[in-house]
Amino acid sequence: MQLTTRFTTSPLDLGDGLRLAGGAELTMLLGSANRDPARYPNPHRFDPDRPNIQPVSFGGGAHYCLGAPLARLEAQVAFPLLLTMLPRLSLAGPGERRDRLVLRGYATLPVTTG
Template structure:
């Protein structure tokens, strides 16, 4: 948050890197509708179910140098967090807009926003729609119940 607060990290770059680094949707699936399809040289016959690991694609070292490093200044990120092509999420633009507005305003609204000392975030126990069940923070020195 300090980079957002100081203006050294672009808000849109921060949002894209959050989506790339820890995408809320980690996997999806598709069914091959026709014969003659191949993936990485392997044939995928019609009717075959294919599991797409979006989270792994967002950490592909051939696409992202040092992929495990969180870098909101990373250029040309374009993560696959919302899918792609005909299966691109219809809500992707709205989600990005909401995140950009929220992270753009949080530092000014809550200048003391910080992780709550002595507590740790709790992740939801989900594979597909990941996220936090609890994210304890302090606002201006006062501990909140969690966001």
């Protein structure tokens, strides 16, 4: 999920003279926060071994995704299993990205299995 909306419950001072009234609507671009070059070296590169990441992909605080631990566990189990079962798995051409703002990803990603 690339963006989400929240509402302030009371006036909020963001600094630099920017103040929001209570009930103000905020749209947070989570995908852009996860690509901040000041926080992540080479932010547009997929790097599952990147150290010290603290992504906002699963939200935070009271809005933290309850499914986050399961999603991480699934990835830790599924990807190694897939690569064990298909050791010659490789890209067969460029993928086609979905043209979506909220949920990014690929419409197609051609692969070969050997």
